[in-house]
Amino acid sequence: MSHVLSEKIKFRKLPDLFTLSDGSKVASLEDWERRREEIREVLLREEYGFMPEAPAEVRAVTQERDEGAFANKAVWAKLQICFDTPKGEFSFPVDLIVPKAVAKPPVFLHIAFRPDVPDSYLPMEELLDQGFAVANFCYNDVTADTLDESGLASMYDRDPLYGWGKISMWAWAASRVMDYLVTLDTVDSSRVAVVGHSRLGKTALLCGAMDERFSMVISNESGCGGAALNRWKGGERIKDLEQVVPYWFCGQFQNHVDGENEMSFDQHFLLALSAPRALYIASAQLDDWADPLSEFLSAYAASPVYTLYGKIGLVTKDELPPLDQPLQEGTVGYHMRSGSHFFSRTDWLQYVQYRKAHNV
Ligand code: GCU
Secondary structure (H helix, E strand, C coil): CCCCHHHHHHHHCCCCCCECCCCCECCCHHHHHHHHHHHHHHHHHHHHCECCCCCCCEEEEEEEEEEEHHHHCEEEEEEEEEEEECCEEEEEEEEEEEECCCCCCCEEEEEECCCCCCCCCCCHHHHHHCCCEEEEEEHHHCCCCCCCCCHHHHCCCCCCCCECCHHHHHHHHHHHHHHHHCCCCCCCCCCEEEEEECHHHHHHHHHHHHCCCCCEEEEECCCCCCCCCCCCCCCCCHHHHHHHCHHHCCHHHHHHCCCHHHCCCCHHHHHHCCCCCEEEEEEECCCCCCCHHHHHHHHHHHCHHHHHCCCCCECCCCCCCCCCCCECCCCEEEEEECCCCCCCHHHHHHHHHHHHHHCC
């Protein structure tokens, strides 16, 4: 097969981002705004499941506060984010670590596998040194990563076919953290990047797609159901997800097992919803299960949306991306890191570099 990207994309026969459901073509930004609503709707209905309305108010209760954390470089608050639901109050813990050396720092909102901040997936002190605040919450504290309908899942009635799966729940919870961040004057809430790795990269993409308050959306090796295109994908497929973790998605997603080529959407639709904001997709060379090529082609296929806004998406030659040479010129960034599936310090430092260069 050819190595030319335009050929590789043609081969996958992707559904068109710019054709509205009535058959008309997007010719202006106004048309795109309509198309964007259609795309949001189709992704929620067919894949992730519809989320409830945001609560009217979010409260943060401080549990602990350390004014001299990380060698006195930062203020570390342990918070409980609380809000009302149809079945009473719900809350989950969030850590907010703000460097002292910077006035109103930008924030990484990290949707995390683990609750502890000095985690191997999070080079916490280095991010502080680079001038970033971090808001961190553990996805299992929102609702367990099991079939179990605990936590947030128990607080709302859910349509079995179209109601939210767990990725939607975790993404929605990240938006509740954002509800709190926008009330603070100690951080710059116009520069918050939502970030996650693997299943939580899928979550970060969905969160950023639905919530336009984030200035940047970062997917670290999110693979199937995340950045990677489904059509002609290697490694994990929808049928694998539906066999092992069907509860990540809505019930309706089951109907697309083995039917990738007939779907009216693909994952570049999800990526396109981040436009015109900064979007960064990262892959690891040995991550065959996620399929780096399908992640990269998705970023490439979503990029034309940025042109409608007078921006440039991915800046790349018409060829596969070079290893360990990030593409960071455009509003869509990409890198393929050598090594395996991991949220590496190397990945984080690329996001830091991109954010500083683009001031997002
Ligand atoms: C499994 C799953 C992937 C997911 C990954 C992870 O491998 O099949 O879809 O991305 O877990 O979250 O680490």
